[in-house]
Amino acid sequence: MSAIDDQHAGSLPVAADDHPTLQYVYRRTLQTSATRTAELVLTMGTMDQNASMINSxxxxxxxxxxxxxxxxxxxxxxxxxxxxxxxxxxxxxxxxxxxxxxxxxxAIIVAAPSPLHGQMVGELMTRINDAVKSMQGLDSNIKGRLSISSDMSNTTYAGDTSTTRNWDGALRYSTDEGHILMVAFEVGISQTYESLRAAISYSVCALHCRVGITMCINEGNRGTRAPIQYYSTAHERDTVIQQTERQLWTVLRNNPYGPLIANGFIWYGRINRVVVETFRQEDDRCPPDTLLEPRQSFAIVEAGKFVGGDVPPNLAELRLGDCIPTHILSGNTIAGTPINFFGQEWFEREFGHSMLETALQRIKDKSQVRAG
Known part of the structure; x- marks a missing residue:
């Protein structure tokens, strides 16, 4: 073969079966092609999955x-x-x-809380915390270890997957080994009852809180919603809002549970019902996904009227041993001391103020200064 023939021999078609080196190259080419095809299929599958999530x-x-x-x-x-x-x-x-x-x-989607929701959670926690801190004969160091925790995320495992929830609030007791969850709180406003039960049951059964307290609030229909009101200046807007606030204060004194009406619109509907319930785990071995039944259930408001005059101040069961671990206390007698925190005067004052703040927030959301 000439030098020219030898130079171009690699470009001539040669059967793979006739050349060992070409057999190896051919096999590697097929393997690489198959691998790339598999990678492409996998990539397309991942892209389809990501696209599905993006468009979920x-x-x-x-x-x-x-x-x-x-x-x-x-x-x-x-x-x-x-x-x-x-x-x-x-x-x-x-x-x-x-x-x-x-x-x-x-998946559970939770919108921003209204002032009524946030403040009633805070009030429940604060009232019980203050009742414990004011007890006579209880060591100040023990009292000082009880604290309030709000809106904390918690993850627990559930078989092949996990659960992540946020509680509305909880009382925790601090020890040298960490915090012990004591009392959990959930407030639901026009929320399904099953959803509220599931939330408090999780805190009691999965997170092992001693007791759970819920407040379920049902607001009546507000009818036609107000359109956005436009104002020429911020001063004009603020003046109208201040006038409306004074008007709503007058309405609230006459209708402590609504409806709160101003300028021809209902800014907070009449409170149809408020129910306070307690939940407690009867069996320490019950599964973490147990949906508890309430131990105690008290109607506080019915059809816009206070009906909770006979509600026990400790909801018939809240004790010092629910707020402070019993092994920290000196004996069973003090652990059984009732924690009295509920009363009509406190409830009506704080509930009314929070309801009014929520109505004002709705008014502010509908009040805008015209651009230009």
Whole structure:
């Protein structure tokens, strides 16, 4: 073969079966091709999965405007929940909050709380905390270890997945080994009762709180919602809001449970019902996904009127041993001391103020200064 023939020999077609080196190259080419095909299929599958998550109903739901206190559930995988949660964290979104129930495989979307919701949670915790701190004969060091915790996220495992929830509030007792959860609180405003029970049951059964207290509030229909009111200046807007606030204070004195009406619109509907309940785990071995039945249930408000005159000040069962671990206390007698915190005067004052603040927040949301 000439030098020219030898130079171009590699470009001539040669059967792979006739050349060992070419057989190796041919096999490697097929393997590489198969690997790339598999990688492409895997990549396309991942892209389809990511596209499905990006276009998911859960992501669309958290993007929609939500009314304060709204809470609803959507079927979702843990992976979809985590994907949407990462998006919210990257965007530094405070609300809506996203939670996940691993037992029922549902994501829970929680809107920003109204003043009524937030303040009633705070009031319940503060009243009980103050009642413990004011007890005579109890060592100040023991009292000082009881503290309030609000809106904390907790994750527990549920078989092949996990549950992540935020409590509304809790009382915790500090020890050298860490915190012991004592009393959990949940307030629901026009929230489904089953959802409220599931939330408090999680705190008691999965997180092992000694007792759970819920307040379920049902606001009546507000009818036609007010349109956005436009003002020429910020001063004009603020003046009208101040006048409306004075008007609502007068309405509240005559209707302590609503409706709060001003300028022809209902800014807070009449309170149809307020119920306070206690929940306690009867069996320490019950599964963490147990849905508890209430131990005690008290109607406080019915059809816009206070009906809770016979409610025991400790809800018939809240004791010092529910707020401070019994092994810290000197004996069973002091552990059984009732924690009296509930009363009509306190409840009506704080509930009315919080309801009015919520009505004012709604008015402010509908009041804007015209641009230009």
């Amino acid at each position: 109903e859960l992501l669309a739901a958290v993007r929609r405007p939500l009314s304060p206190d709204a809470k609803f559930e959507l079927p979702a995988s843990r992976e979809e929940y985590e994907h949407v949660q990462e998006i919210l964290e990257e965007e530094n979104v405070k609300y809506p909050r996203l939670q996940y129930d691993g037992w029922r495989k549902v």
